[in-house]
Amino acid sequence: MFAGFIPHRPRDRFGASVVYSRFSGSARAFDQDTIDFSGVPGVVRDYEANLELTYAAQIGPGLDRPAGISIYPASERRGRPRRQGCSAFARW
Secondary structure: OEEOOOOOOOOOEEEEEEEEEEOOHHHHHHHHHHHHHHOOOOOOOOEEEEEEEEEEEEEEOOEEEEEEEEEEOOOEEOOEEOOOEEEEEEOO
């Protein structure tokens, strides 16, 4: 979290995070087996990534209003696209 980046709003805070995790070979093999034996089309997972941006505005002493957005990028594994998404949140 960074604070004080807007001169007239010294108690507002901004934050960013990036998460990347790779699925194990066992998880990928399980996905492939499920696709092969069930006959249902699917995707073999290879990684999961997330980018999150947050902003917390201080409305008054002890009263913060956070808001943010999370972005899940798409990837492609063996020619099949994975889903991508985005979610936003605000707490009032």
